[in-house]
Amino acid sequence: FNGENELGGCIVHIKFEAKTSLEENKRLQELDQMKSDFLSTVSHELRTPLTSVLGFSKIIKKRLEEVVFPEIKTDDKKVNRAVRQINDNVDIIISESQRLTTLINDVLDLSKMEAGKIEWKMEPLFLEEVIDRATSATTSLFEQKGLELIKDVEEGLPQILGDGDRLIQTVINLISNAVKFTDSGTVTCRAKRVDGEVVVGIIDTGIGIAGDDLEKVFEKFKQVGDTLTDKPKGTGLGLPICKQIVEQHGGRIWVESEPGKGSTFSFAIPLQSGEKNIIEKINVDS
Numbered sequence: 001f002n003g004e005n006e007l008g009g010c011i012v013h014i015k016f017e018a019k020t021s022l023e024e025n026k027r028l029q030e031l032d033q034m035k036s037d038f039l040s041t042v043s044h045e046l047r048t049p050l051t052s053v054l055g056f057s058k059i060i061k062k063r064l065e066e067v068v069f070p071e072i073k074t075d076d077k078k079v080n081r082a083v084r085q086i087n088d089n090v091d092i093i094i095s096e097s098q099r100l101t102t103l104i105n106d107v108l109d110l111s112k113m114e115a116g117k118i119e120w121k122m123e124p125l126f127l128e129e130v131i132d133r134a135t136s137a138t139t140s141l142f143e144q145k146g147l148e149l150i151k152d153v154e155e156g157l158p159q160i161l162g163d164g165d166r167l168i169q170t171v172i173n174l175i176s177n178a179v180k181f182t183d184s185g186t187v188t189c190r191a192k193r194v195d196g197e198v199v200v201g202i203i204d205t206g207i208g209i210a211g212d213d214l215e216k217v218f219e220k221f222k223q224v225g226d227t228l229t230d231k232p233k234g235t236g237l238g239l240p241i242c243k244q245i246v247e248q249h250g251g252r253i254w255v256e257s258e259p260g261k262g263s264t265f266s267f268a269i270p271l272q273s274g275e276k277n278i279i280e281k282i283n284v285d286s
């Protein structure tokens with residue numbers, strides 16, 4: 001090869017690479033879109049029969065409680081045992097159908113967010129109100145586990161621009177996880193202003209997360225830790241959804257943790273956040 005050929009070869013090579021990666025990118029985007037559409041369709045189709053399964057199971061449960069149990073006068077142990085078994089099995093069908101419903105709703109929610117098909121309702125709001133609403137919605141979880149909720153919200157926090165319902169969903173997700181993975185102690189909801197951001201932290205005294213797993217928890221369907229223990233089952237989609245919501249507000253989300261001591265999930269929303277999105281939305285709409 002002389003210098004010219006080498007140079008020529010090189011140029012051809014670069015052109016080829018650029019064309020291929022453009023085509024590849026387009027193809028990957030198409031595949032990604034197909035995957036999202038497929039997930040949405042399947043999820044929609046699953047939701048209808050599941051609603052029937054859940055509805056009819058609840059009717060069976062009600063009939064058992066209101067009609068069958070009061071009527072059983074027999075001392076026949078076999079009949080009693082069978083009815084108890086039916087009751088227990090219906091409980092399992094109800095709780096598993098509820099879990100599946102949550103999973104389907106989460107898959108739909110996340111795929112819509114990823115495809116940019118969610119309408120964000122950005123408005124000026126106080127994160128203190130978001131925390132109040134989220135903690136009220138989760139009081140029963142605290143009662144069930146006998147955990148203490150501590151609220152530590154800095155006074156006079158400025159307003160941010162955000163989608164209230166989606167931010168409440170984020171805080172509820174983080175609090176539910178904190179309660180789920182904590183057997184004793186406290187869950188603290190903290191909010192304070194740090195420079196140009198409002199930082200919200202959900203701090204628990206639970207099982208914690210090992211260093212290697214810290215980043216993985218924000219990936220889809222990732223459930224970390226000892227899978228052999230009978231740890232509460234979830235969908236592995238809660239944190240990826242929180243991440244999408246926070247990032248839509250121009251913010252970031254992260255976790256710090258010490259195994260055996262507890263975890264702190266934090267997210268920061270820039271004070272001017274959402275303005276950019278609102279302006280973009282106005283431009284698109286007009």
Ligand code: ADP
Pocket residue numbers: 177178179181204206207208209217222223224225233234235236237238239240263
């Ligand atoms: P899910 O809770 O439905 O499993 P998430 O996406 O919310 O899904 O969480 C993913 C995983 O991250 C959990 O399964 C758990 O292993 C870990 N995790 C989340 N929050 C906590 C927490 N507060 N303490 C310990 N582990 C947690």
